[in-house]
Amino acid sequence: MSKLRVGLLFGGRSVEHEVSIASAGSIFRALDPTRYEVHLVAIDQDGRWHLAPPALPPQASIAGAEVQLPAVPGRAALVPVDAGDARPVTELDVVFPIVHGRGGEDGALQGLLELAGVAYVGSGVLGSAIQMDKEVSKRLLCAAGLPLLPWQLVTARELERDPAGAAARVLDALPLPVFVKPANLGSSVGIHRVREAGGLPDALRDAARYDAKLLVEQGIPARDLEVALLGDDPVEASVVGEIRTQREFYDYEAKYVDEDTELLVPAPIDDAVAEELRAAAIRAYHALEGRGLARVDFLMHRDTGEFYVNEMNSLPGFTDGSMYPRLFEASGVPYPALLDRLIELALEWHRRQSRLETLYRR
Numbered sequence: 001m002s003k004l005r006v007g008l009l010f011g012g013r014s015v016e017h018e019v020s021i022a023s024a025g026s027i028f029r030a031l032d033p034t035r036y037e038v039h040l041v042a043i044d045q046d047g048r049w050h051l052a053p054p055a056l057p058p059q060a061s062i063a064g065a066e067v068q069l070p071a072v073p074g075r076a077a078l079v080p081v082d083a084g085d086a087r088p089v090t091e092l093d094v095v096f097p098i099v100h101g102r103g104g105e106d107g108a109l110q111g112l113l114e115l116a117g118v119a120y121v122g123s124g125v126l127g128s129a130i131q132m133d134k135e136v137s138k139r140l141l142c143a144a145g146l147p148l149l150p151w152q153l154v155t156a157r158e159l160e161r162d163p164a165g166a167a168a169r170v171l172d173a174l175p176l177p178v179f180v181k182p183a184n185l186g187s188s189v190g191i192h193r194v195r196e197a198g199g200l201p202d203a204l205r206d207a208a209r210y211d212a213k214l215l216v217e218q219g220i221p222a223r224d225l226e227v228a229l230l231g232d233d234p235v236e237a238s239v240v241g242e243i244r245t246q247r248e249f250y251d252y253e254a255k256y257v258d259e260d261t262e263l264l265v266p267a268p269i270d271d272a273v274a275e276e277l278r279a280a281a282i283r284a285y286h287a288l289e290g291r292g293l294a295r296v297d298f299l300m301h302r303d304t305g306e307f308y309v310n311e312m313n314s315l316p317g318f319t320d321g322s323m324y325p326r327l328f329e330a331s332g333v334p335y336p337a338l339l340d341r342l343i344e345l346a347l348e349w350h351r352r353q354s355r356l357e358t359l360y361r362r
């Protein structure tokens with residue numbers, strides 16, 4: 001049996017570039033070399049693609065020759081950018097895009113993969129775009145009847161026009177403390193917890209450095225609980241995990257710097273509550289057009305025990321120590337089997353899509 005040719009895409013123009021490299025490293029090491037021929041493609045901070053020479057780890061790929069994926073259906077192949085480059089094209093059967101953040105996780109890359117006609121792991125254009133945008137997500141989750149913390153939208157335009165008015169409107173609608181967030185980002189970058197009214201304008205200004213759309217949300221004393229999802233129909237929900245940090249909230253340092261951030265798998269919660277969270281996670285997955293995989297994150301009020309959907313991530317962190325793989329490991333799906341399953345799902349979806357009529361035959 002010939003090996004399946006997998007393009008492992010990682011890096012990208014985002015604050016999560018390094019995280020993505022770490023995820024790609026774990027995936028690369030775990031993909032069974034007897035089944036897969038893996039081609040590593042690093043996307044640099046300028047958005048250019050580099051194909052690694054065979055058998056080198058992801059960190060080395062950035063030095064590889066520059067390639068592109070032409071948006072031409074029929075043959076998904078990486079071709080050298082330099083016309084004089086005599087290197088052969090690299091054909092792919094499936095792409096595993098483990099690129100976080102804008103340009104990778106927001107549907108843009110998925111759009112290119114669609115146009116190139118290649119199977120790929122994870123949500124499609126629509127699902128990726130929706131899940132990336134915390135504000136659109138909220139509207140859809142709200143329509144699906146899922147529990148959410150109250151929020152207000154502030155646009156960068158509004159902030160430029162009338163900063164005091166924007167802050168006053170928000171404070172009128174929400175009790176303090178509040179969380180200010182860029183709508184389309186991750187890794188807690190640009191997120192502020194605001195305790196006093198006077199701190200809101202600065203927080204809004206800072207968040208506006210990252211996005212034209214900001215979210216202000218009622219803040220609660222919260223536990224961070226997460227559920228991993230796998231599959232399309234049926235979709236499988238993992239055990240629930242919890243993140244514990246010594247910090248005020250799960251910020252950038254807690255995610256990537258602190259040594260004492262704990263991932264509890266499974267979370268110490270009642271079985272009945274865990275079941276409710278899993279059911280809510282599946283509903284969120286459907287509401288936000290999830291495909292292949294996603295992680296749904298919840299906030300649980302420390303005093304009342306009530307829970308709220310916080311956000312959904314279409315391409316969660318994927319190092320072997322990350323929450324997503326650990327949740328499935330604890331649910332009976334070891335890391336290499338998880339990768340096999342994700343690739344199978346991508347191929348299966350692609351086969352289904354390829355069978356759809358593109359002509360109207362009367």
Ligand SMILES: Nc1ncnc2c1ncn2[C@@H]1O[C@H](COP(=O)(O)OP(=O)(O)O)[C@@H](O)[C@H]1O
Binds near residue numbers: 220222224297311
């Ligand atoms: N409304 C809130 N109340 C309490 N804590 C919050 C709230 N919103 C976010 N947080 C904390 O901030 C962290 C990061 O926020 P989140 O919306 O998940 O952004 P990101 O997409 O960057 O992960 C959460 O994991 C949680 O610890």
Ligand SMILES: [Mg+2]
Binds near residue numbers: 187297311
């Ligand atoms: Mg988060």
